[in-house]
Amino acid sequence: MIARSKRYKNSLGDGLNESGQELGSAVSALSGFNKAKFDETVEVSFSLGVDPKQTSQAVRGTVNLPHGSGKEVKxxxxxxxxxxxxxxxxxxxxxxxxxxxxxxxxxxxxxxxxxxxxxxxxxxxxxxxxxxxxxxxxxxxxxxxxxxxxxxxxxxGRVEFKMDKTGSLAVVIGKRSFTNEQLEENARAALDAVANSRPEGYRGRFIKSMHISSTMSPSVRLDSSQYQ
The missing domain is CATH 3.40.50.790 (Ribosomal protein L1/L10, domain II)
Incomplete structure (x- = not known):
């Protein structure tokens, strides 16, 4: 996941983590934050309800981002x-x-x-x-x-994702230089891909929470109700 800076920690007073927002509104909120002097990476992070200690509940997959990740991939x-x-x-x-x-x-x-x-x-x-x-x-x-x-x-722009040992995962969806429309379309592809990676037979709440953020910004909580 994206490493967080002191600037990020000092900017959490916006109250944007308390309730989930619709994706388009969340992307608009993200675009309103001050930009760094470099082209920040944007990602969507997920907290999952599965047990990471159970191999049968491992979560991994890929997503084809419609607008690429903004990174030249070697x-x-x-x-x-x-x-x-x-x-x-x-x-x-x-x-x-x-x-x-x-x-x-x-x-x-x-x-x-x-x-x-x-x-x-x-x-x-x-x-x-x-x-x-x-x-x-x-x-x-x-x-x-x-x-x-x-x-x-x-x-x-195919990106691979994999749950870590804490039950979390993150998917890079682009750069701050992308348009809101590009970020929203990439994010929607990522949300659908993660939702479709639910382990077979798992009946609990799969996605507990999800957020969108950039390298230096606070995170904006997304409405996860349709991805349960």
Whole structure:
């Protein structure tokens, strides 16, 4: 999640956390906050009702943001067909050479994809990639033999989300420089994706609360009633 500053903590007196707002109103409220000197990242954060200690209640998934995330994404592909992957738009491609670099501490990429056949070798660095949310998995669509589609989706704005050990998760939905309409459409896509990731068989209240915020702003609580 976004790291919070002293300026953020000092700006919580707006009373915007007490009751949930409709998404459009919340985005408008966010746009009214003072902007930092850099283009702040905007995210929607969720507090979930599931038990993070139960593996059957793990929550993770992906969302295709209509307007992208505003970030230039560096994509790494684990494959033996290096030139093919690079011709499809991969920033880095390889197998044993990349695994060796990663074991030595190199992590200068945002998303890792893998072909099915390469996963046997990739599993050797699961302890490095997993805690950082970079380990390719079939469920997130990052283990695939359709590299062209996967690379295009990631570059266009596909974002992965995963619940942490406290039962919370956050989805980046853009930048403060986006229009309100772009942020609202991206946020709605994120809300729908998280709501649809409810674990099978879970009958309790899934989304306890959700907020929208930027790097330096206070958070605005969203009305979660329709996402229960």
């Amino acid at each position: 994509v790494l592909v684990f494959t033996e067909n290096v030139e093919d992957a690079k011709s499809l738009g991969a920033d880095y491609a390889g197998l044993e050479d990349l695994i060796s670099k990663i074991k030595d501490g190199w992590l200068e990429f945002d998303v890792a994809l893998s072909t099915t056949s390469a996963m046997k070798e990739v599993r050797s660095i699961a302890r490095v990639l997993g805690p950082r949310g970079l380990m390719p998995t079939p469920k997130s669509g990052t283990v695939t033999d359709n590299l062209e589609e996967a690379i295009n989706q990631v570059k266009a």
